[in-house]
Amino acid sequence: xxxxxxxxVPVLIVGGSLVGLCTSLFLGRHGISHMLVEKHAxxxxxxxxRGINVRTMELFRVACVEDRxxxxxxxxxxxxxxxxxxxxxxxxxxxxxxxxxxxxxxxRFSPSAWCLCSQNDIEPVLMSVTPGLGADLRxxxxxxxxxxxxxxxxxxxxxxDTGEHSTVRADxxxxxxxxxxxxxxxxxxxxxxxxxxxxxxxxxxxxRMLADVVGDRRFIVCYLTKPDADGALLPVDNSERWxxxxxxxxxxxxxxEDFTDERCVEHIRRAVGAPGLxxxxxxxxxxxxxxxxxQRYVAGRVFLAGDSAHEMSPTGAFGSNTxxxxxxxLAWKLAAVLDGAAGPGLLExxxxxxxxxxxxxxxxxxxxxxxxxxxxxxPDPETVHEGQPEPAPGGRQGGVLSVAMGYRYNxxxxxxxxxxxxxxxxxxxxxxxxxxxxxxxxxHAPGEERQKSTLDLYERSFVLLSSEGTPWSGAAGSVAKRxxxxxxxxxxxxxxxxxxxxxxxxxxxxxxxxxxxxxxxVRPDGFVAWRSEEAVADEESVLYKVLTTLLDRY
Numbered sequence: 001x002x003x004x005x006x007x008x009v010p011v012l013i014v015g016g017s018l019v020g021l022c023t024s025l026f027l028g029r030h031g032i033s034h035m036l037v038e039k040h041a042x043x044x045x046x047x048x049x050r051g052i053n054v055r056t057m058e059l060f061r062v063a064c065v066e067d068r069x070x071x072x073x074x075x076x077x078x079x080x081x082x083x084x085x086x087x088x089x090x091x092x093x094x095x096x097x098x099x100x101x102x103x104x105x106x107x108r109f110s111p112s113a114w115c116l117c118s119q120n121d122i123e124p125v126l127m128s129v130t131p132g133l134g135a136d137l138r139x140x141x142x143x144x145x146x147x148x149x150x151x152x153x154x155x156x157x158x159x160x161d162t163g164e165h166s167t168v169r170a171d172x173x174x175x176x177x178x179x180x181x182x183x184x185x186x187x188x189x190x191x192x193x194x195x196x197x198x199x200x201x202x203x204x205x206x207x208r209m210l211a212d213v214v215g216d217r218r219f220i221v222c223y224l225t226k227p228d229a230d231g232a233l234l235p236v237d238n239s240e241r242w243x244x245x246x247x248x249x250x251x252x253x254x255x256x257e258d259f260t261d262e263r264c265v266e267h268i269r270r271a272v273g274a275p276g277l278x279x280x281x282x283x284x285x286x287x288x289x290x291x292x293x294x295q296r297y298v299a300g301r302v303f304l305a306g307d308s309a310h311e312m313s314p315t316g317a318f319g320s321n322t323x324x325x326x327x328x329x330l331a332w333k334l335a336a337v338l339d340g341a342a343g344p345g346l347l348e349x350x351x352x353x354x355x356x357x358x359x360x361x362x363x364x365x366x367x368x369x370x371x372x373x374x375x376x377x378x379p380d381p382e383t384v385h386e387g388q389p390e391p392a393p394g395g396r397q398g399g400v401l402s403v404a405m406g407y408r409y410n411x412x413x414x415x416x417x418x419x420x421x422x423x424x425x426x427x428x429x430x431x432x433x434x435x436x437x438x439x440x441x442x443x444h445a446p447g448e449e450r451q452k453s454t455l456d457l458y459e460r461s462f463v464l465l466s467s468e469g470t471p472w473s474g475a476a477g478s479v480a481k482r483x484x485x486x487x488x489x490x491x492x493x494x495x496x497x498x499x500x501x502x503x504x505x506x507x508x509x510x511x512x513x514x515x516x517x518x519x520x521x522v523r524p525d526g527f528v529a530w531r532s533e534e535a536v537a538d539e540e541s542v543l544y545k546v547l548t549t550l551l552d553r554y
Contacts, residue, residue, distance in 0.1 A: 005154065005169040009035045009136070010338050012155055012168055014143045014183055015176035016040070018049060018119055019306030019323040021126040023174050026331035028133025029063050030460060030524075032338055035168060036135060037157050039142040043123035046285050047236050047243055048202065050076075050118040051220070051317025055405035055437070056324050057112040058526070062459045066112065068125045073117035075237050076220075083222040087273030088213050088233075096223075109430060110405070110440050111453035116220060118236070119320075143182065146173060148300050172334060172347075173302045176327070179290070181308030187299045191292040197313055197366060199248040200232075201256065203264050204283040208240045213274050229270035244268050248286060256286055289313045291366050293358045297351035303330055310358040312365040316400060322361050326354050332460075332524040333413070336551065341485045345552030349412035357407050360423040364403050402428040409435040413523065413550050415530040432512030434531055438522045439511045442503035443492070451503050458526040461486030462547070466519040467509060468493035475539035483547060486524075521546060 011027060013020050016038025024036050052060075052069070060066040070077070080100050085093030100114045131137060138157075144165070146155040153173040158165050175183035214235070222233045232245040246267055248254060265279040290311040297304050306323030313319075330350050336342035406428030410419045417435040430439050438458065442451045457463050466472035468491040476489035490499045492508045502508055512520045512528075517535035521543075522528055529550055536542045548554060 004167065006166040007035060007136075007168045008170075009033060009168065010171045011035075011174060011334060012037070012153065012170035012172070013174045013176060014155075015178060015306070015308070016137065016139060017044065017176065017178070017306075018123060018126075018320055019327055020174075020176035021123055021130065022324045023176055023305060023327040023331060024130040024135045024137070025063055025065070025126055025133065026059075026328050027334065028130050028135050030331060030335035031134065032331075032335050033134035034136070035170070036130075036137045037141040037143055037168075038137075038139045039160065041140045041160075043127060044119045046202065046283065047118035047120050047204065047234075047241075048285075048287070049314075049317070049320045050116055050121075050234075051321070052115040052117055052122070053317065053321045053404040054106060054110050054112050054114050054401070056321045057115050058110060058405075058455055059324065059328050061112050062456060062526075065125060065129055068129075069117055069122055070115060072121040072125050073115050076116040076235065079116055079218045079220050079235060079238070081219055083217060083219040085222070085224065086226050087224060087271065088222065089273035093217075093222075106401070108440075109401075109428070111442075111455060143177070146183070146186070146302075148173070148302060153301050171301065171338065174327075174330065174334075175302060175304050175308045176306045176323070177308050179288075179292075179307040179311050181304065183302065184294060184304055184308050187302060189299060189304070190295045192295055193290075193292040193311075193362065194366070195290055195292060197289040197291055197369065199250055199286065199288050200245040201248045201259050201264075202285045202287055203244045203246060203259075203268070203281060204236075204285075205242055205244065205264075205268065206240050206280040206282060207242060207278050209274070209276075209278050210242060210272065211239055213272060213277070214238075224271040226271060226273075229267050231267065231271050233272070244271070256284075259284060287314075289369070291362050293355070293362055297355050298348060303347075303350060305330060309354070310362055312358075312362040313369040314365075315369040316365055316403070318361050318365040318368075318403060321404065322358055325357075328525055329354055336524075341483075341551060343552030343554070346413060346550075353409040353412035353414075356410070356423045360407065361403055364399075364424065368400075399426070402426065405437055406430065408433070409527060413529060414527070415546060415549065432514060432520055432528055432531055434528050436528055438520070438526050438528050441506050441508060441511050443500040443508075444503060446498060446501060454508075455526055457488070457490065458522055459524055461488045461524060462529070463487075463522045464489040464519055464543070465508065465512065465522065466491055467516045468495050468497040468499075470517060470519070470535070471539045472519040472543075473499075475543050478540050479543045479547060482544065483551075483553065485547060485551065487547070523550075 011034035013023050013036040016036050027034050081098040082096040140160045142158045144156045144158050153170050155168045234243040261281045268279050269277045292311045294309045305326040333346050407424050410417050414435045440453050444451045464476040473489040473491045480487035492500050509516050514533045518532045521530040530546050
């Protein structure tokens with residue numbers, strides 16, 4: 001082990017954008033101290049990456065930051081749906097979908113809901129929370145080099161304000177350092193996928209008159225398809241701050257310098273269909289849509305997360321959400337290993353679980369860009385992915401929920417899965433199958449009226465659900481002591497021995513695909529690890545074997 005070091009931490013996170021900060025949040029919730037280094041001086045200033053799907057909001061709910069994020073997102077709380085048209089003033093607009101959750105059907109599946117919160121709004125919320133959870137956040141600090149050995153990772157970082165170099169020794173390194181990840185390149189990890197899809201210039205601007213043109217149409221994004229002025233219009237405050245994504249074609253010799261203020265103003269006016277529109281350009285930032293997935297997520301003691309592991313088309317906001325869910329998957333596993341509850345083999349399941357999800361999701365993101373005719377995207381028919389699920393009944397919004405929260409882990413830290421099942425099913429089915437997100441149902445403690453979701457039970461420990469009056473809870477307590485692992489058990493029912501009572505007379509066993517004599521084991525991340533559909537001869541022995549296998553404790 002290297003002895004001449006300035007800082008020792010269990011985990012070093014490289015990258016302080018959305019995924020890096022979420023990694024910090026989730027590790028902190030598990031009580032794991034860590035250092036985060038980010039080369040930029042502060043968080044994002046540009047309104048981007050703002051679609052937070054329901055599964056990610058569930059994670060923020062359990063991490064106790066959901067309310068703060070919704071408060072930060074309040075200005076766009078009434079914006080729903082995606083509009084498309086030749087302009088905003090013509091007669092040819094149509095809603096690709098008018099509301100994210102028409103009829104409120106999502107409440108059957110989740111205690112949370114979608115949220116529209118730009119990266120520049122959500123990152124300060126995360127930064128305000130993580131220092132109190134054992135995080136050492138160091139902005140204006142750049143990773144210069146790193147090397148690993150069997151005992152850990154040694155990194156050299158530079159304070160860009162002072163020029164001072166420091167040596168950091170960590171047990172593990174998480175690379176959340178973006179699509180051109182120096183860590184991934186340093187590890188010589190290749191990527192697969194079609195590569196670049198299209199390029200845009202994101203233009204921020206002010207316009208007071210535009211709110212009158214938009215009227216009461218509260219969209220998330222409006223795709224404007226006029227051939228000589230196509231683009232995507234996004235509201236920032238529904239009043240005077242807006243973003244316009246203009247197609248950029250570097251393959252045709254077009255440069256960023258070509259996007260003068262005058263050109264951008266005229267392009268926006270033509271796209272909107274309002275020649276006299278007041279437009280004040282306040283910023284421009286190029287961005288590149290691509291479909292690439294790293295060939296490996298794990299290299300020794302280094303892990304890739306977020307854009308360093310996968311790039312996706314922005315349509316549907318799958319990329320940032322997939323990255324945040326990477327961080328959540330990895331955090332509980334790092335915590336289990338660092339706490340001594342699990343063997344190092346548990347960390348290998350990170351790649352086994354998350355890599356297939358990224359591949360399936362990135363393909364769906366590209367297909368969605370084609371469905372929405374995203375400005376600048378001209379898919380090559382020869383590279384269109386085969387086997388894409390057809391949109392579900394209800395329009396082009398169909399199928400998104402399956403991608404967002406219906407995906408499954410067919411291998412990894414799960415037992416009893418069906419490896420032949422698709423990673424992303426055509427229709428979402430959350431009924432307690434191993435490898436899927438555990439079902440949501442409302443419960444309350446005896447004598448209390450306040451309800452909690454089953455999902456609120458899952459964060460820092462494994463959880464065993466069973467019916468009251470069965471031996472499962474007692475067996476779980478014995479196994480927890482025997483193995484010195486975090487394992488909570490809840491007996492569910494309506495009688496005097498129940499720890500939790502289903503609301504509205506729901507049947508927990510039926511909802512979880514088991515019987516009153518069976519049990520369901522759920523991981524700290526809310527995914528079903530194992531399920532018994534019937535009583536067994538020796539519950540303690542069975543649970544001990546299951547957890548020993550899952551946690552690599554042989």
